[in-house]
Amino acid sequence: MPWDRNRMAARAAQELQDGWYVNLGIGIPTLISNHIPTGIAVTLQSENGMLGMGPFPIAGEEDPDLINAGKQTIAELPQTAYFDSATSFAMIRGGKIDMAILGAMEVSEEGDLANWMVPGKLVKGMGGAMDLVAGVKRVVVVMDHTDKAGRSKVLKSCTLPLTGKAVVDRIITDLGVLDVVPGGLKVVELADGISLGHLRAATMASLLN
Amino acid sequence: MTKTYTDADAALDGLLFDGMTIAAGGFGLCGIPELLIEALRRSGAKNLTVASNNCGVDGFGLGVLLNTRQISRMISSYVGENAEFMRQYLSGELELEFNPQGTLAERMRAGGAGIPGFYTATGVGTIVAEGKEHKEFNGRVHILETGIIADLSIVKAWKADPSGNLIFRKTARNFNVPAATCGKVCVAEVEEIVPLGSLDPDHIHLPGIYVNRIVSGVHEKRIEQLTVRPKEVA
Numbered sequence: 001m002p003w004d005r006n007r008m009a010a011r012a013a014q015e016l017q018d019g020w021y022v023n024l025g026i027g028i029p030t031l032i033s034n035h036i037p038t039g040i041a042v043t044l045q046s047e048n049g050m051l052g053m054g055p056f057p058i059a060g061e062e063d064p065d066l067i068n069a070g071k072q073t074i075a076e077l078p079q080t081a082y083f084d085s086a087t088s089f090a091m092i093r094g095g096k097i098d099m100a101i102l103g104a105m106e107v108s109e110e111g112d113l114a115n116w117m118v119p120g121k122l123v124k125g126m127g128g129a130m131d132l133v134a135g136v137k138r139v140v141v142v143m144d145h146t147d148k149a150g151r152s153k154v155l156k157s158c159t160l161p162l163t164g165k166a167v168v169d170r171i172i173t174d175l176g177v178l179d180v181v182p183g184g185l186k187v188v189e190l191a192d193g194i195s196l197g198h199l200r201a202a203t204m205a206s207l208l209n
Numbered sequence: 210m211t212k213t214y215t216d217a218d219a220a221l222d223g224l225l226f227d228g229m230t231i232a233a234g235g236f237g238l239c240g241i242p243e244l245l246i247e248a249l250r251r252s253g254a255k256n257l258t259v260a261s262n263n264c265g266v267d268g269f270g271l272g273v274l275l276n277t278r279q280i281s282r283m284i285s286s287y288v289g290e291n292a293e294f295m296r297q298y299l300s301g302e303l304e305l306e307f308n309p310q311g312t313l314a315e316r317m318r319a320g321g322a323g324i325p326g327f328y329t330a331t332g333v334g335t336i337v338a339e340g341k342e343h344k345e346f347n348g349r350v351h352i353l354e355t356g357i358i359a360d361l362s363i364v365k366a367w368k369a370d371p372s373g374n375l376i377f378r379k380t381a382r383n384f385n386v387p388a389a390t391c392g393k394v395c396v397a398e399v400e401e402i403v404p405l406g407s408l409d410p411d412h413i414h415l416p417g418i419y420v421n422r423i424v425s426g427v428h429e430k431r432i433e434q435l436t437v438r439p440k441e442v443a
Contacts, residue, residue: 004381006353047310048236049383061436064239064430065367065381071237071290072436080381084320084386084414085236086263089311093329112334124289131311134331165334 002145003175003191010035010099010140012172016042023047023132025069025102028142032101043053043079045097047128049088052080067174069128089128100127100136104143104168106158111168111180111207114160115143126163133164143172145202152204154178156183157209175199184208212373212423213402217248220396220424224361227256232317232359232392233261233271234385237290238433239378241270244398244426245363252278260284260317260357260391262310264266264294264295269431278302284357286310294392309337312354315389321390321419322354328353366415369399369425370408373417382414389419396422 005010011030014023016036016201023045024032026145033055036042036095044069053068054075062073089098106114113133133139146152154171170188175197177189184206190199200207214220235241249257251274257280260363264283265272274280275293282304282323288294297303308316309331319327328351332338342353364385367378374398377385389395402425 004370046380048239049380050437055400056436060431062358062435062437063379064432065379067380067433071239071433073432074436076379082382084377084382085310085314088388093311093315093331097259117372122295125285125287125307126309127287128310130309130335130337131331134329135320136312148265158259162335163218177237 001191001193004174006031008142008172008174011177013037015099015101015140015170016040017098020098021041021087021096023043023050023097023100025100025129025186027103029101030070032066045091046074047088047092047132049085050080051081054080059152070114089131092128092131095137096134097136099138100132101138101140101142102132104141106153106155106160107141107143107168107171108155109180109184110157111166112158113139113168114158115163117161119161129163133167138169139167140170140172141168142172145175151192154205156205165189175202177198181208210223212417213371213420214422214424217244217424217426220398220422221252223250224394224396225249228253228255228256229360230258230260232357232362232388233259233395234364234383235270235386236262236380236383238266238270238431240365240385241265241385242363242365242398243270243428244424245280245396246273249363250274250279253279255279256281256322258282259379260313260359260388262286262313264288264291266290266433267293268380275303278369282306283410284308286313286408297348306415307337314323314384316357317384317387317391320358326353326355337428359392360394362389362395362396362399364389364395366397366399368401368403368408368418369389369397369423370403370405372409372415373420375399375415375417375420376408376412377414380429386415389415394421395419396424396436399423399425400428401425410414
């Protein structure tokens with residue numbers, strides 16, 4: 001059985017280390033905060049200007065001055081700090097954030113990432129994704145292994161416009177976990193009941209054992 | 210000399226001209242200068258280039274200046290929340306320059322800090338890097354980005370004192386600080402102007418040297434995406 005969204009988020013949560021500062025993208029990565037292992041304290045950064053991002057507020061306590069990068073209302077924590085956007089991206093670009101976990105449309109075996117633009121379709125913008133993948137120490141992608149038509153999203157080279165070149169360190173999909181290493185992708189882990197053959201068939205990139 | 214103006218129209222009086230560049234603070238609808246945007250609409254100033262992370266939503270924030278066709282060019286990182294924006298962009302009425310969010314913030318900061326350009330690894334190998342100077346530092350390729358100097362900055366803060374010192378609230382600070390610094394003139398709208406001496410000098414987020422005019426007023430502060438959790442049962 002391939003992992004569902006929650007299992008993928010739970011697997012991604014195992015990437016977190018105690019004391020880390022982490023930026024979570026929208027989509028499956030936002031679910032990761034529900035799976036942070038006990039004994040692991042991470043501080044979430046929201047690139048619109050907040051460290052120590054809390055959960056959604058209790059109904060009635062929402063504050064229009066307090067939102068996350070997805071523009072959702074959120075709550076603060078005792079350790080929360082606020083700052084402006086230039087300071088926020090100074091800490092991202094300056095390599096102070098330990099890990100970013102992002103969604104993707106395509107990832108290549110060289111760690112190229114495409115997650116912001118499909119030519120011919122409505123382009124909304126890259127937001128902070130290009131800054132994050134260029135600046136954060138470790139970049140983990142969480143996504144479905146194939147698209148809705150069954151085509152692999154793990155490729156020799158990306159077909160879509162890039163968000164960053166050679167920026168991805170690890171790929172977590174519904175089929176397993178792959179690391180970007182010299183020469184291709186190394187299989188780190190298979191999802192429950194997924195065979196290496198199944199993974200190979202769904203992957204259009206060089207897989208190393 | 211007073212920096213305090215009676216209303217947003219008075220605060221912009223004499224500063225506007227067609228074809229000008231305006232830097233605006235805010236992220237989504239959080240911390241946007243909604244009173245000054247409305248005053249800009251009433252002014253009729255047109256052919257504007259606006260540097261702002263987003264472009265409001267239909268009918269609120271910078272979106273109101275799209276309905277009146279006053280904006281001809283946007284410099285933004287994300288514009289997905291606005292149907293009228295997309296319509297004008299796809300029909301060619303509106304020019305759009307996408308900047309990575311951190312690059313946009315730093316372009317404003319640099320412009321305000323007297324730094325004409327800076328190198329960054331953000332966007333290397335992407336369409337953002339096309340046509341830009343590439344240079345290697347410590348074995349890594351970077352691209353040259355330029356500072357933004359706007360004719361006018363419009364920002365929103367929580368409190369000001371009469372000297373223009375500003376304090377922001379929570380994540381509403383966002384682009385307001387870099388946007389304020391990169392304008393040749395900066396007009397700030399606030400929820401409250403407090404007497405001189407009532408702000409702690411150690412807690413000023415933006416010193417008054419960056420702020421030429423201030424105006425206070427009632428803000429709608431619309432929420433773009435309300436997300437809540439149920440009250441925990443004890």
